[in-house]
Amino acid sequence: xxxxAFYAQSGGVTAVINASAAGVIETARxxxxxxxxxxxxxxxxxxxxxxxxxxxxxxxxxxxxxxMHTPGGxxxxxxxxxxxxxxGGHEYERLIEVFKAHDIGYFFYNGGNDSADTCLKISQISExxxxxxxxxxxxxxxxxxxxxxxxxxxxxxxxxxxATSMREAGLDVESMAKTxxxxxxxxxxxxxxxxxxxxxxxxxxxxxxxxxILLFPEIPWNEEAFLARVEEMVKRYGFxxxxxxxxxxxxxxxxxxxxxLKDAFGHSQLGGVAxxxxxxxxxxxxxxxxxxxxxxLQRAARHIASKTDLEQxxxxxxxAVELAVKGMNSVMPTIVRLSSRPYRWKIGVAKLTDVxxxxxxxxxxxxxxxGFHITTKCRNYLSPLxxxxxxxxxxxxxxxxxxxxxxxxxxxxxxxxxx
Amino acid sequence: xxxxAFYAQSGGVTAVINASAAGVIETARxxxxxxxxxxxxxxxxxxxxxxxxxxxxxxxxxxxxxxMHTPGGxxxxxxxxxxxxxxGGHEYERLIEVFKAHDIGYFFYNGGNDSADTCLKISQISExxxxxxxxxxxxxxxxxxxxxxxxxxxxxxxxxxxATSMREAGLDVESMAKTxxxxxxxxxxxxxxxxxxxxxxxxxxxxxxxxxILLFPEIPWNEEAFLARVEEMVKRYGFxxxxxxxxxxxxxxxxxxxxxLKDAFGHSQLGGVAxxxxxxxxxxxxxxxxxxxxxxLQRAARHIASKTDLEQxxxxxxxAVELAVKGMNSVMPTIVRLSSRPYRWKIGVAKLTDVxxxxxxxxxxxxxxxGFHITTKCRNYLSPLxxxxxxxxxxxxxxxxxxxxxxxxxxxxxxxxxx
Numbered sequence: 016x017x018x019x020a021f022y023a024q025s026g027g028v029t030a031v032i033n034a035s036a037a038g039v040i041e042t043a044r045x046x047x048x049x050x051x052x053x054x055x056x057x058x059x060x061x062x063x064x065x066x067x068x069x070x071x072x073x074x075x076x077x078x079x080x081x082x083m084h085t086p087g088g089x090x091x092x093x094x095x096x097x098x099x100x101x102x103g104g105h106e107y108e109r110l111i112e113v114f115k116a117h118d119i120g121y122f123f124y125n126g127g128n129d130s131a132d133t134c135l136k137i138s139q140i141s142e143x144x145x146x147x148x149x150x151x152x153x154x155x156x157x158x159x160x161x162x163x164x165x166x167x168x169x170x171x172x173x174x175x176x177x178a179t180s181m182r183e184a185g186l187d188v189e190s191m192a193k194t195x196x197x198x199x200x201x202x203x204x205x206x207x208x209x210x211x212x213x214x215x216x217x218x219x220x221x222x223x224x225x226x227x228i229l230l231f232p233e234i235p236w237n238e239e240a241f242l243a244r245v246e247e248m249v250k251r252y253g254f255x256x257x258x259x260x261x262x263x264x265x266x267x268x269x270x271x272x273x274x275x276l277k278d279a280f281g282h283s284q285l286g287g288v289a290x291x292x293x294x295x296x297x298x299x300x301x302x303x304x305x306x307x308x309x310x311x312l313q314r315a316a317r318h319i320a321s322k323t324d325l326e327q328x329x330x331x332x333x334x335a336v337e338l339a340v341k342g343m344n345s346v347m348p349t350i351v352r353l354s355s356r357p358y359r360w361k362i363g364v365a366k367l368t369d370v371x372x373x374x375x376x377x378x379x380x381x382x383x384x385x386g387f388h389i390t391t392k393c394r395n396y397l398s399p400l401x402x403x404x405x406x407x408x409x410x411x412x413x414x415x416x417x418x419x420x421x422x423x424x425x426x427x428x429x430x431x432x433x434x
Numbered sequence: 435x436x437x438x439a440f441y442a443q444s445g446g447v448t449a450v451i452n453a454s455a456a457g458v459i460e461t462a463r464x465x466x467x468x469x470x471x472x473x474x475x476x477x478x479x480x481x482x483x484x485x486x487x488x489x490x491x492x493x494x495x496x497x498x499x500x501x502m503h504t505p506g507g508x509x510x511x512x513x514x515x516x517x518x519x520x521x522g523g524h525e526y527e528r529l530i531e532v533f534k535a536h537d538i539g540y541f542f543y544n545g546g547n548d549s550a551d552t553c554l555k556i557s558q559i560s561e562x563x564x565x566x567x568x569x570x571x572x573x574x575x576x577x578x579x580x581x582x583x584x585x586x587x588x589x590x591x592x593x594x595x596x597a598t599s600m601r602e603a604g605l606d607v608e609s610m611a612k613t614x615x616x617x618x619x620x621x622x623x624x625x626x627x628x629x630x631x632x633x634x635x636x637x638x639x640x641x642x643x644x645x646x647i648l649l650f651p652e653i654p655w656n657e658e659a660f661l662a663r664v665e666e667m668v669k670r671y672g673f674x675x676x677x678x679x680x681x682x683x684x685x686x687x688x689x690x691x692x693x694x695l696k697d698a699f700g701h702s703q704l705g706g707v708a709x710x711x712x713x714x715x716x717x718x719x720x721x722x723x724x725x726x727x728x729x730x731l732q733r734a735a736r737h738i739a740s741k742t743d744l745e746q747x748x749x750x751x752x753x754a755v756e757l758a759v760k761g762m763n764s765v766m767p768t769i770v771r772l773s774s775r776p777y778r779w780k781i782g783v784a785k786l787t788d789v790x791x792x793x794x795x796x797x798x799x800x801x802x803x804x805g806f807h808i809t810t811k812c813r814n815y816l817s818p819l820x821x822x823x824x825x826x827x828x829x830x831x832x833x834x835x836x837x838x839x840x841x842x843x844x845x846x847x848x849x850x851x852x853x
Contacts, residue, residue: 028609030602058612087605093613175831182832183449183734186506190447193477194512199730217832289727290706307729308708311618315602318738321831401831412594412740412820413601413636 017049018120020339021063022071023056024088025095025126025133027157029169030176030317031328032125033082033089035153038332039123040071040079049340054117054424059093060124060133064106065432066113068424081417083329084407086317089419095434097133100143109432110137111146116427121149121339125332127156127167131347132371138345151335152347152367155328157314159210162373163365164349166400168331169314171324174214175401176316177203177258177309182218184307185225185256192254198245198296198304199225199256202289204313206262209233209377211313214397215258216389225256230292232262233377234386236271241292242299244387249302263288318414322403327360334362358399436468437539439758440482441490442475443507444514444545444552446576448588449595449736450747451544452501452508454572457751458542459490459498468759473536473843478512479543479552483525484851485532487843500836502748503826505736508838514853516552519562528851529556530565535846540568540758544751546575546586550766551790557764570754571766571786574747576733578629581792582784583768585819587750588733590743593633594820595735596622596677596728601637603726604644604675611673617664617715617723618644618675621708623732625681628652628796630732633816634677635808644675649711651681652796653805655690660711661718663806668721682707737833741822746779753781777818 022039024032036055043050055069056062062069069090071079082089097106113119124134131152138150154161159170181201188199205211209231216229227248230241248255263271272288289306296304327350334348347370351363381393389397407414441458443451455474462469474488475481481488488509490498501508516525532538543553550571557569573580578589600620607618624630628650635648646667649660667674682690691707708725715723746769753767766789770782800812808816826833 024609028606061612085605086602088609090609091612092609094610095613178832179737180731180735182835183505183736184730186504186835187447187730187734190443190507190509190511191513193480193510194514196730201731287706287709290709305729306727307731308725308727309731310724310726311603311606311615312599312620312726312728312731315606316599317602318598323831398830403831404825404828406823406825409823411817412742412822413597416601416605 017047017051019051019118020053020121020123021056021114021119022053022123023059023062023125024090024092025059025124025130026092027314028088028092029155029157029314030086030172030320031169031325032155033085034325034328035125035155035168035332036089037079037082038329039153039336042333042336046336046340050121050336054119055090057421058091060095060097061093061434063110063113064434066426066428068117069421070424073422074419078417078419083325084317085416086315090421096129097136107140107144111140111144112428112430114146114148117424120147123151123153123335125153125155127158128160128372128374131161131367135345135367135371138367141344149339149342149344151339151343152370153331153335154347154349157211158205158208160208160374162370162375165352165360166327166350168324168328170210171321171327171400172316173204173211173313174217174397175321176313176319177201177211177215178217178401179319180309181215181226181256181258185218188225188254188256188305195303196305197249197254197302200259200289200292200304200306201257202259202261202287202306202308205232205260207232207374209260212258212260213377213381213389213393214401217394217397217401223252226258227252227255228257228387229389230257230259230263231377231382231386232260232264234382235266236263238295242295245296246300257292259288259292261288317407320405321401322405323358323400325405330362338364355395355399358402436466436470438470438537439472439540439542440475440533440538441472441542442478442481442544443509443511444478444543444549445511446733447507447511448574448576448733449505449591449739450588450744451574452504453744453747454544454574454587454751455508456498456501457748458572458755461752461755465755465759469540469755470537473538474509476840477510479514479516480512480853482529482532483853485845485847487536488840489843492841493838497836497838502744503736504835505734509840515548516555526559526563530559530563531847531849533565533567536843539566542570542572542754544572544574546577547579547791547793550580550786554764554786554790557786560763568758568761568763570758570762571789572750572754573766573768576630577624577627579627579793581789581794584771584779585746585769587743587747589629590740590746590819591735592623592630592732593636593816594740595732595738596630596634597636597820598738599728600634600645600675600677604637607644607673607675607724614722615724616668616673616721619678619708619711619723619725620676621678621680621706621725621727624651624679626651626793628679631677631679632796632800632808632812633820636813636816636820642671645677646671646674647676647806648808649676649678649682650796650801650805651679651683653801654685655682657714661714664715665719676711678707678711680707736826739824740820741824742777742819744824749781757783774814774818777821
């Protein structure tokens with residue numbers, strides 16, 4: 016007898032997380048012997064806790080296909096960490112109540128590091144709490160910090176966006192530098208690991224081109240070294256473009272963005288590594304500068320998504336279902352790199368016990384000895400991940416993104432769960 | 435006898451200013467009876483003053499064609515205002531010296547408002563200083579504030595970029611809002627006019643969609659009204675996305691970005707309307723927020739340029755040459771809108787005396803009575819300008835942009851001009 020599946024998006028969304036959703040749903044529809052309906056959690060795991068389920072069987076094949084070109088989380092995501100079983104396991108009991116009520120036998124969780132841990136715990140419910148369920152983690156994170164997998168779906172598209180943006184802005188600054196802006200700073204995401212900062216470096220094909228300096232969270236901030244390098248680049252090339260991680264920190268691990276600034280109202284000033292660096296350049300070097308903070312633009316930019324990333328995002332969703340119907344519990348499909356040139360990859364499998372709570376850091380040999388750029392080794396790793404374009408359809412000059420019906424599943428538990 | 439032409443890029447560059455350069459150069463190459471070589475100024479008008487000319491005849495047809503898909507200013511631009519003739523006319527004398535030495539009979543100046551004034555003055559050299567020259571202005575400005583022309587080449591591409599980015603980031607915030615970010619603020623360019631802010635509004639096709647609030651430089655900043663509106667939108671739709679002009683100002687015309695902030699080093703904090711607004715939302719409404727500042731990314735984003743804008747940018751370059759060879763001096767080709775639906779346009783001509791130093795403001799009826807969004811009239815005006823895609827070629831996942839040889843023309847004046 017087929018059982019139903021639960022799918023949820025967790026944590027920060029990406030330009031291609033919905034491609035994983037499409038992979039799960041389309042593949043589940045092909046396995047009717049094992050899987051009945053796919054219920055999505057509205058706003059991630061919260062949808063399961065509050066029995067706010069979405070019946071994806073009400074969506075047309077065309078709409079599910081359109082998830083392939085739609086950024087954001089089509090069912091809503093959540094930043095919500097389940098309380099540990101040591102705190103009474105109240106939430107897990109509730110999940111079982113909801114799963115039982117809707118005959119959910121498969122749990123697909125689409126997220127990053129924290130989510131892998133949640134998925135692991137759910138996968139153990141069968142043993143610990145006697146409810147039979149198969150839980151498979153679907154990897155996703157722009158931070159690219161999941162272990163075992165060669166890359167994390169979502170990262171390649173951000174990488175393509177920041178490298179493209181830096182290349183374009185670099186040409187702009189270069190043409191303005193004679194009489195105006197000499198220094199440009201682009202702040203990118205990646206609070207704990209410099210993967211996105213590193214990807215910004217792909218824009219540069221010769222030393223004269225942007226970016227000339229990268230500031231990684233892995234390399235302790237050194238004001239004098241930075242300013243000296245900016246001066247040198249401007250002297251040598253006429254301008255200087257900088258890619259900076261939002262997570263830049265000093266040698267004591269204090270984030271630069273925790274600046275202690277107060278505004279006119281006495282409020283603490285929030286983050287922004289780029290304006291802080293720009294300010295330094297202006298006041299210490301007396302050079303005109305411009306700065307940009309890409310923020311959500313970078314991880315939502317479906318219009319410039321990496322085709323490779325898109326394909327991998329779909330593939331891990333598809334593989335998750337295939338693993339589940341084979342009865343494999345507590346696993347995560349991974350991307351396995353077979354070769355870099357030409358780029359070839361396949362899907363592998365990792366145990367969730369090996370994934371949960373393990374962070375993959377940038378290897379030190381991906382960063383040049385002086386700490387200011389990426390090495391050829393890093394370039395060879397990153398370059399294939401941004402390969403290929405997959406433009407969304409456009410109408411009246413704008414990308415057309417699908418909005419699902421997101422029809423609710425009738426509640427059955429009659430319990431009102433308080434988060 | 436054919437005479438040579440001078441072409442220069444002036445002021446802030448755009449994603450498509452090089453398409454105008456291609457229009458000028460390709461068209462000049464077809465008028466060999468009138469035009470000899472096209473010399474480009476290295477770094478704009480500075481190239482003329484310092485006799486630093488680029489021989490565009492050394493560039494292959496393929497490279498000139500590749501300007502169509504290359505952002506930034508291929509010959510370098512400049513922010514440089516010629517000193518008035520009342521200050522001795524020293525710079526005009528120098529220009530004539532250089533023009534004479536290189537037999538320059540045509541002057542094509544590719545810029546915005548200030549540049550139109552410079553071009554006007556050059557066009558009068560013939561009368562005022564006895565040097566025969568034909569000067570034609572080639573319009574370009576992301577600010578969209580030149581008069582007479584229906585739109586300004588460069589604007590449509592920024593408009594498409596900000597509307598696309600807002601649509602994408604809006605979907606991201608919407609999916610995060612339940613447990614995390616509720617308010618998102620995107621800061622866009624346009625210090626004196628809200629055209630780009632208005633274009634951000636095109637992302638919204640229903641009231642529930644981003645952006646919910648636009649903050650125009652034309653509408654005096656009102657903190658309480660803004661916060662009340664944010665609260666209302668979050669209550670109604672679960673999240674709120676804001677498009678804000680960098681030129682936002684209070685009722686006394688003081689820019690919000692001149693905030694009087696000091697950083698830890700005692701330096702004045704530079705601009706950034708978005709972080710200031712985000713700070714307000716955080717401290718007054720206690721809502722989690724995210725903010726982005728697109729800065730140069732928006733005007734350099736050739737990868738998402740408007741095809742319409744690209745065609746118009748080329749067309750004004752082409753028309754400038756055609757006007758010049760017909761002997762029309764002191765003019766600027768314009769875009770004339772024939773109809774909005776379907777969108778049809780043609781090239782017209784304006785006198786530089788009617789263009790120079792006149793700023794086109796946003797009509798008040800393009801902004802809703804409450805000051806927080808655009809009207810249907812505005813939408814009908816803006817929508818055709820972002821029509822069509824014109825993706826650049828990609829290689830290894832990144833757009834391929836051309837770098838010209840920019841071969842110098844041998845100096846003839848033997849004078850070392852000090853700027």
